[in-house]
Amino acid sequence: MPINEEEREREDQRVASVRSQIKERIMDLGETVDQRGSELTAIGRSFWDDISVNADNADDLIETAASMAQQEHVLMGQKRSFQVAQDALYKLQRVVDAPYFARIDFQEQGEQEREKIYIGLTSFIDPKTDEILIYDWRAPIASLFYDYPPGPATYHTPEMDVSGDMLLKRQYIIKAGELQDVFDTGISIGDEMLQKMLSRSADEKMHSIVTTIQREQNQIIRDDRHKVLVVQGAAGSGKTSVALQRIAYLLYKYRTTLSADNMILFSPNSLFSDYVSHVLPELGEATMQQTTFQDYLTHKLSGTGLKLEDPYDQLEFILTGTEQDPAYKARMQSIPYKTSEAFLSVIEAYGEKLKHGGIRFVDLSVGKKVLITAEELSERFYGKASILALGERMEQLSEWMLEKLDEIQADAQKRFYRKMVREPKYLGTEPEMKKMSKMKAHKAIAPLKEKARNLAYVDVLGMYRELYTNRELHEELMAQAGQKLPEAWESISSFTSAALEQGILHYEDATPLVYLKGLVEGQLRVGTIRYCLVDEAQDYSPFHYAYLKKLFPRARFTLLGDWNQGIFTHANAASDADGPKNEYSSISELMKEEETETIRLVKSYRSTREIVEFASRVLPFGEPIEPFSRSGEEPRLLRAASETELCRLVADTALTRQHGGASSVAILCKTERETEAAHAALKPLLPGLTRITKETLHYEAGVMIMPAYLAKGLEFDAVILYDAGAAVYAEAKERKLFYTACTRALHHLDVCYQGELTPFLPQD
Numbered sequence: 038m039p040i041n042e043e044e045r046e047r048e049d050q051r052v053a054s055v056r057s058q059i060k061e062r063i064m065d066l067g068e069t070v071d072q073r074g075s076e077l078t079a080i081g082r083s084f085w086d087d088i089s090v091n092a093d094n095a096d097d098l099i100e101t102a103a104s105m106a107q108q109e110h111v112l113m114g115q116k117r118s119f120q121v122a123q124d125a126l127y128k129l130q131r132v133v134d135a136p137y138f139a140r141i142d143f144q145e146q147g148e149q150e151r152e153k154i155y156i157g158l159t160s161f162i163d164p165k166t167d168e169i170l171i172y173d174w175r176a177p178i179a180s181l182f183y184d185y186p187p188g189p190a191t192y193h194t195p196e197m198d199v200s201g202d203m204l205l206k207r208q209y210i211i212k213a214g215e216l217q218d219v220f221d222t223g224i225s226i227g228d229e230m231l232q233k234m235l236s237r238s239a240d241e242k243m244h245s246i247v248t249t250i251q252r253e254q255n256q257i258i259r260d261d262r263h264k265v266l267v268v269q270g271a272a273g274s275g276k277t278s279v280a281l282q283r284i285a286y287l288l289y290k291y292r293t294t295l296s297a298d299n300m301i302l303f304s305p306n307s308l309f310s311d312y313v314s315h316v317l318p319e320l321g322e323a324t325m326q327q328t329t330f331q332d333y334l335t336h337k338l339s340g341t342g343l344k345l346e347d348p349y350d351q352l353e354f355i356l357t358g359t360e361q362d363p364a365y366k367a368r369m370q371s372i373p374y375k376t377s378e379a380f381l382s383v384i385e386a387y388g389e390k391l392k393h394g395g396i397r398f399v400d401l402s403v404g405k406k407v408l409i410t411a412e413e414l415s416e417r418f419y420g421k422a423s424i425l426a427l428g429e430r431m432e433q434l435s436e437w438m439l440e441k442l443d444e445i446q447a448d449a450q451k452r453f454y455r456k457m458v459r460e461p462k463y464l465g466t467e468p469e470m471k472k473m474s475k476m477k478a479h480k481a482i483a484p485l486k487e488k489a490r491n492l493a494y495v496d497v498l499g500m501y502r503e504l505y506t507n508r509e510l511h512e513e514l515m516a517q518a519g520q521k522l523p524e525a526w527e528s529i530s531s532f533t534s535a536a537l538e539q540g541i542l543h544y545e546d547a548t549p550l551v552y553l554k555g556l557v558e559g560q561l562r563v564g565t566i567r568y569c570l571v572d573e574a575q576d577y578s579p580f581h582y583a584y585l586k587k588l589f590p591r592a593r594f595t596l597l598g599d600w601n602q603g604i605f606t607h608a609n610a611a612s613d614a615d616g617p618k619n620e621y622s623s624i625s626e627l628m629k630e631e632e633t634e635t636i637r638l639v640k641s642y643r644s645t646r647e648i649v650e651f652a653s654r655v656l657p658f659g660e661p662i663e664p665f666s667r668s669g670e671e672p673r674l675l676r677a678a679s680e681t682e683l684c685r686l687v688a689d690t691a692l693t694r695q696h697g698g699a700s701s702v703a704i705l706c707k708t709e710r711e712t713e714a715a716h717a718a719l720k721p722l723l724p725g726l727t728r729i730t731k732e733t734l735h736y737e738a739g740v741m742i743m744p745a746y747l748a749k750g751l752e753f754d755a756v757i758l759y760d761a762g763a764a765v766y767a768e769a770k771e772r773k774l775f776y777t778a779c780t781r782a783l784h785h786l787d788v789c790y791q792g793e794l795t796p797f798l799p800q801d
């Protein structure tokens with residue numbers, strides 16, 4: 038609802054007056070920063086002048102140390118205050134052109150006064166009057182704006198709940214310091230504002246949603262009661278946006294005790310990490326550790342020489358393979374088992390068993406000469422009964438090895454020296470010979486020390502392989518977990534041991550191997566992580582979750598996913614659309630936390646109503662999805678008579694979309710294989726076409742082509758499905774992939790195909 042002239046005048050004046058105060062503050066802060074900066078440089082320069090260096094006796098030394106500590110203390114204090122001023126300056130510089138975006142008038146119960154609360158990206162206090170001119174969107178009172186329509190309202194503070202009456206709810210669009218639009222809103226946060234935000238073009242980068250966070254999203258952003266927060270959110274319901282806003286919120290709320298280093302966000306891939314990389318800086322927060330699970334596995338397995346498969350190659354294998362291929366069949370049988378919690382229990386039982394024997398050690402040798410034998414290591418390790426964990430015992434063993442290697446090195450040095458003395462060709466002086474022999478001995482032994490430190494003398498892969506070559510062992514461990522060997526054991530075991538023999542580590546074997554490695558070698562826990570957020574949570578298996586919980590024992594978890602988009606195969610994945618399966622309850626069970634909360638987001642903000650309704654037909658029994666009321670054109674079904682015609686049709690459609698104003702147009706194929714062929718065929722027709730692969734680190738607007746699974750999490754103005762024929766999309770395992778592809782579109786969806794149309798789109 039627009040506001041009246043007089044009111045508008047007042048609002049214009051306020052924007053101008055707050056801006057000028059901010060500018061003034063920026064000037065002051067700028068001076069402070071300069072001044073503190075120069076003081077800091079001066080202190081750095083004169084650091085030693087102000088220290089009384091005296092080393093004549095013990096007392097003098099103590100005095101010198103005290104004087105250094107004091108000086109260092111002064112330096113640290115100065116650095117801190119410099120940093121504080123610089124941060125404040127940076128924050129204000131970022132908001133000076135758009136200081137706030139909302140206002141609520143709130144009258145607390147029992148109070149006469151009506152408080153005007155202006156809400157922006159960062160708070161701003163009038164230094165002269167101490168009046169809060171702008172509240173940070175994360176302040177407790179600001180939650181009223183997101184949670185309530187005008188009327189009775191309550192917000193929570195750490196001390197108490199505050200109730201009252203919201204008398205006004207207003208939104209502003211301020212650009213370059215000018216108030217461009219202002220309106221009062223009713224029930225939810227202005228449909229009007231949201232419409233404006235959602236009808237714009239997709240960017241190469243995601244943006245924050247701070248001005249239009251919806252109530253149900255706010256609930257997730259501000260939740261701090263639950264240890265495990267599970268979010269089932271429909272495609273486009275804002276899961277990723279919420280995850281990032283939540284990070285910013287937590288960093289603000291716990292600013293004295295929590296830093297970005299205490300949080301970790303698992304993203305699906307590097308392209309996606311880049312896509313979301315602007316959101317936190319936009320919110321004025323430092324970026325945080327963002328990684329992919331694959332990066333973590335690669336890091337943990339570095340140096341093993343194994344060929345680690347990534348989830349995309351796994352998926353490509355699944356999508357391109359056929360049941361007729363025995364290797365395909367064996368693998369498809371093995372994946373649900375290897376990703377199950379039952380298999381996790383097997384690994385754990387194995388870890389227990391290894392405490393009493395069975396760790397495989399390898400000889401430590403130089404060339405052919407064995408310096409420490411595997412038997413010696415085993416004897417040392419298992420010789421004495423120990424109550425310590427495997428990792429601690431391994432540490433002791435490494436220490437012992439390092440000592441032993443020191444002795445071996447000293448002997449080698451002596452031998453080298455003696456040889457040099459005897460060596461008639463060598464003409465160096467005695468000190469030179471000593472130095473030379475020392476260097477030679479060091480060079481010979483250093484790689485072994487490195488191996489001792491890295492525990493390279495333990496053959497974890499061999500132990501893992503044994504799980505598949507030694508049926509009795511596996512059976513025994515399974516029995517301890519109260520389970521029996523999987524039915525297809527014979528084919529699972531021979532398929533797996535053959536792959537491992539060749540140094541190939543399939544994606545489904547990587548986490549179990551890393552877990553076993555962690556159990557044997559220690560270093561399994563990362564205690565510094567206090568919040569672990571997992572985006573695209575449906576792609577993680579029960580094994581993954583159980584593992585993450587062990588990895589981050591002190592962390593609270595936020596798991597955001599959509600079962601409708603579960604395109605990867607694992608123990609918990611529902612195979613198709615036969616009906617909703619309550620996978621999230623199994624995650625909650627898995628996390629074994631009483632304080633687990635599951636929240637559902639059903640409203641989709643990305644796509645037009647027509648696209649959402651079209652996509653829902655693909656998964657009639659899937660998780661619910663409701664469109665936000667934004668209308669556009671109906672998705673189009675475009676049939677081609679032949680392969681060549683299909684190519685032309687896709688190219689023409691892409692050009693039409695581009696000329697029609699779509700800044701990002703994505704042509705989505707099913708697999709990498711199809712993408713490669715389609716790219717080659719389309720390139721002459723679409724010279725500007727960019728091919729996105731799993732190695733791509735960022736993309737720019739324009740026309741691009743990629744397999745649908747790489748487009749996960751991303752969005753485009755227009756999406757063109759390359760070939761939605763029945764020959765391409767027909768099997769149950771492809772249904773969710775097809776759904777995911779359709780839901781990437783904001784404004785336009787064109788479904789091209791040849792031959793029969795996929796049965797996933799029932800024709801009336």
Ligand SMILES: Nc1ncnc2c1ncn2[C@@H]1O[C@H](COP(=O)(O)OP(=O)(O)OP(=O)(O)O)[C@@H](O)[C@H]1O
Binds near residue numbers: 244251272279780
């Ligand atoms: N409250 C909101 N205000 C404005 N835009 C929003 C809001 N919530 C979501 N959006 C927009 O909707 C789009 C989808 O959001 P996001 O990518 O976070 O959804 P998602 O649930 O992670 O989607 P998917 O699972 O399909 O990848 C984004 O463009 C985002 O900016």
